[in-house]
Amino acid sequence: IHEPHSSLSSLLVDAQGLQNQIDELSAFSDSPAPSVTRVLYTDKDVLARRYVKNLMGLAGLSVREDTVGNIFGRWDGNEPELAAVATGSHIDAIPYSGKYDGVVGVLGAIEAINVLKRSGFKPKRPLEIILFTSEEPTRFGIGCLGSRLLSGSESLANALSKATDSQNISFLDAARSAGYAKDVDDLSSVFLKKGTYSAFVELHIEQGPILEAEGISIGIVTAIAAPASLKVDFEGNGGHAGAVLMPNRNDAGLAAAELALAVEKHVLESGSIDTVGTVGILELHPGAINSIPSKAHIEIDTRDIDEERRNNVVEKIHQSAIRITETRGVKLSEFSIINQDPPALSSEAVIKAMETATRELNLTSKLMISRAYHDSLFMARVSPMGMIFIPCYKGYSHKPEEFASIQDMSNGVKVLALTLAKLSLE
Template identity: 55%
Template sequence: MRRCPAAPSALLLAAATLALLSFAPAAAALKLQVDGQAVVDQLMHLAQWSDDPSPAVTRLLFTDNDMKARAYVKQLMREAGLQIREDTMGNVYGRLPGSDPTAAAVATGSHTDAIPGAGAYDGTVGVIGGIAALRALREAGFTPAKPLEVVMFTSEEPTRFGLSCSGSRTMAGLLDPAYLDTLRDVNGSTYLQAATAAGYGAASSAQMVAGARRTPADLAAFLELHIEQGPELEKEGLQIGVVTAIAAPAALRVKFSGDGGHAGAQLMPLRNDASLAAAELAIFVEQAALGTGVIDTVATVGSWQVQPNAVNSVPRETALEIDVRDIDGPRRDGVLAAIKAKAAAIAERRKVRLQIETINQDPPAACGTEVVAAVEGAVRELGLSSKRMVSRAYHDALFMAQIAPTGMVFIPCRNGWSHRPDEFASPSDIARGIEVLALALAQLAGGSEGGSGSSGSGGARAEL
């Protein structure tokens, strides 16, 4: 469900401008207190729970370090005066009640799990920063009309079960429990078994998935704060990136099989070398992406396995994993179709056998016009520099866009580096991002200064 086109029409631009000009007075008048260094200190404290030594951060779903990180996030939520609940998939919510308890919530958040050898800022800025934003709003005396939530999504990274965004994917109704049951970790455990051992789960995977579902009736908007994971903001000296679209990946697993043979005895005219077939396809993958003529189309052959992988043996099997991304779904899918057709032609010409499996094919998302306008209104109110941009990496926001109008706020990160131990964002950039996030959330939620808020139920496993 795409909320607006990646290149907005004049009508949509006019609507966004009107929304920007009508930035809520209550949001504009808020006096926020955000301590960027305190947030960084919290990020560094969170980073200590890692399977690898500092400065690397490795934190896999439902492991001991993940559970300790979750406990710390909940501690910060309590200290911020938020109500806590956790759903069956392991998503953690902190809620600031609104004056209208029946209204759909406005949410923010990200993830705290980390791939092996990652850094301390990817995802975590959106969780710790989201908590700081809601705390700043509450301490400024702001009472939202709609409830505000910060979410720690479970397992954004595809580390333990090979499934990315399992929490947000489930919220959007895009995770088939039968497929989830087929996944295993290195120990042979299922997701349900791991979730149950961690204190989540349900009687079955179907019930576990159903227990985490969100709908437009209970979610009005979503806005994620994240480091850019790219170099544009830093290179251009800009403080905020206003994301207008989120690219989505599609992944193929391609296997070529030949007959192999001894490297000396198998004569060249008689060979059907699986590795050479794969090499041809890999070159074509690059050509197919470049052939769109659009910079937003990218394609990567990131995994290459050759059997028997011996210098004196003709390769008899080669398996490739291919990642294709774009903010335009039909254009990306056109590249996928071209790659599949080329693989079939190569297999026929080189007399090798071919297997192709589509691993995933998630829809790209355009950001909600009203969410983009709220972010730009906050940027203007704070007097910050910014640019509209697309997210070339994908995030939990990609799946939240299937439920409600969604957006993202990017802040610069040093050299554009991410998914590595030296990942870094400055305290001042983090503070600015949190201030933009807080004002935009206030705009989206509506409300007023000076209210005392209300107490309410946060849902399953709620605590105050």
């Protein structure tokens, strides 16, 4: 029988095996390599989920899925009745993105379990890996769908039973086509019971340039920035691009263009480097070169580590949208705040476990803020939470050039394994 601490001092990561799995998983994509497109409940998503469940099984985990497709792989500890220590991330990928975002935290977690098993370690508390459904908002406009439901969001459970995608496919039909939500309309079955987890840790690429630029191996996340998402629709009379004279126009597309530039302006007015805002979606109707846009739809993402400052930007965007309706004679047919979540703080105990693990592994580390949001933002509502960041090439993410080195991933897996081991003994 091993004494946990001595066996854990030399953790053997199969880093090349992990890289191979990442490459294999990236092939389940609806866009050509090197880009990855893997959208919730599509055929490629279903195949990728099967691939992960198979790896969980090979690692000796018992696998279960909930009604929206959150996948749980469990390793019972010596005291299986205790609250488990959990880790995990997502494998969905926005259109034309890369293969590391989320995936490192799922396949890396399975490898962390394999590392612990190879070392002879036996946990006291159970360890559980979670693959979260739809961290990305691609299909139904809601980010962190799975973790939000796990955290007990009644409003999301209600909204999802009526939600449809851009093809008018309902959330429940889409889930059923992927083998989920059978015989179930009530999504509150997904909610986690209080005290299910004693801690949650997510391993993720930084998605920012700091660790790489400073040559630091591990980022220990102390807080996650607060995101807000907005949907805005303008409507005008449209008409023929040749026949309607300029003074008679109320062009919904130009209204949207003005608002997009106003978003940038209001973000910069905050005066803080931590305030960001993006118009990632801008769609015109009818979308013909010889037709004045009669409708424009835009979606706005704005984030900050300071909730009040971010809410101030949202308010200014709203004022600009109203001002544009007045100057351009368009109608503001929708201005809705899809979500406006508060930031999350990491747990002191989890931070301490990550710091100790990093120190014991002789890795450089840095306390930092996550400017991207993650399933950890919602897991923080039901469990003490922490995140481990590893460097990524130039901070690139959400595009095909996204990259993390084998060495950095290996370091991340070691820190995760050791952190899980420590937390499982507490």
